Amino acid sequence: MHVVTAASTAGSDELTVEFAGELFPVTPGEPFTVGREGDLAIEDNLFLHRHFLTIENIDGLWLLSNVGSRLAATVTDSGGRVQAWLAPGARLPLVFETTTVIFSAGPTTYEIVVHAAEPTFRETERFDDPVGQSTIGDVPLTLSQRLMILALAEPVLRREGSGMSELPTSAQAAERLGWTITRFNRKLDNVCDKLDRIGVPGMRGGVRAYATNRRVRLVEHAIAARLVTRDDLPLLDSEAASEAAAGRDDA
Structure with missing residues (x-):
């Protein structure tokens, strides 16, 4: 509170x-x-x-x-x-x-x-929230959905203080996680749908520039609402290592 x-x-x-x-x-x-x-x-x-x-x-x-x-x-x-x-x-x-x-x-x-x-x-x-969650934009996210957001928001989260950051494309974010672009886009669709349902603006739009607009709007909301923080960044390396290990096992 x-x-x-x-x-x-x-x-x-x-x-x-x-x-x-x-x-x-x-x-x-x-x-x-x-x-x-x-x-x-x-x-x-x-x-x-x-x-x-x-x-x-x-x-x-x-x-x-x-x-x-x-x-x-x-x-x-x-x-x-x-x-x-x-x-x-x-x-x-x-x-x-x-x-x-x-x-x-x-x-x-x-x-x-x-x-x-x-x-x-x-x-x-x-009064500190015992589970460390903010009520702003409160929406249940799976680990894979949080990872997707983290991959997009990583440049902003790693930046020290205010300033500017270039956001990755979906392909670059998928590569960061070791995912296929199809898997990444499916998670992106799911999260944008969730946020749209609770009234977060900018999660939907027209065809032109929609893919870029919803990514940047998702990052804006995720940073402002503390859906992901700098403390979550180690999850990216863990996921990438896990996916790489899985790929070696399959080979």
């Missing part, structure tokens, strides 16, 4: 954006822009909007807005217990001490962290 209470808004004009080890102060009265151009400029990805996200202080409250037309972002608190899908045209208040924003443009996934010196809400009490 994670309990938050309203805090004083005094000093709420202090906000910092962290990306790839750099800190960017946000000034009240001036919108802070993230995109190919702006205060946080990611210039080398043509899939990203020129202006994608903005942060601004309106009437003493910091707001995160999606000013793009195609891309969406996943927004979560530092503990992964609150998660929101920020679609084009939508905006959310930044009320926590630490807010993580995850988004993808093409095959690249980005993570920025927003730090508030005086958050509107503070954590006051926390």
Whole structure:
């Protein structure tokens, strides 16, 4: 259980954006822009909007807005217990001490962290889950389904801090596990169906670019909801070794 209470808004004009080890102060009265151009400029990805996200202080409250037309972002608190899908045209208040924003443009996934010196809400009490599971996105996963997600999310999980990561293709992820592409895609279909049934957006779409879009959206959700973590990464090597041993036995 994670309990938050309203805090004083005094000093709420202090906000910092962290990306790839750099800190960017946000000034009240001036919108802070993230995109190919702006205060946080990611210039080398043509899939990203020129202006994608903005942060601004309106009437003493910091707001995160999606000013793009195609891309969406996943927004979560530092503990992964609150998660929101920020679609084009939508905006959310930044009320926590630490807010993580995850988004993808093409095959690249980005993570920025927003730090508030005086958050509107503070954590006051926390009861650890005895089984170490979060209720956000809570969905039963088999070991093979977790492995599939881990293979896709590995570059993001191995990254230190916020920044960017290139996600593997399905073929590369299947090779990492020692699986056939048919087996990998079957697991991917199963997990996307599960998440779609509990209301996770982005797990289904049109034919064009659907395969890429659902992979990146799955990774965004899995990281934000803590479906997989860095502690799970050794499972990848164990699975690859197991599959290699099985192949030698068959030979």
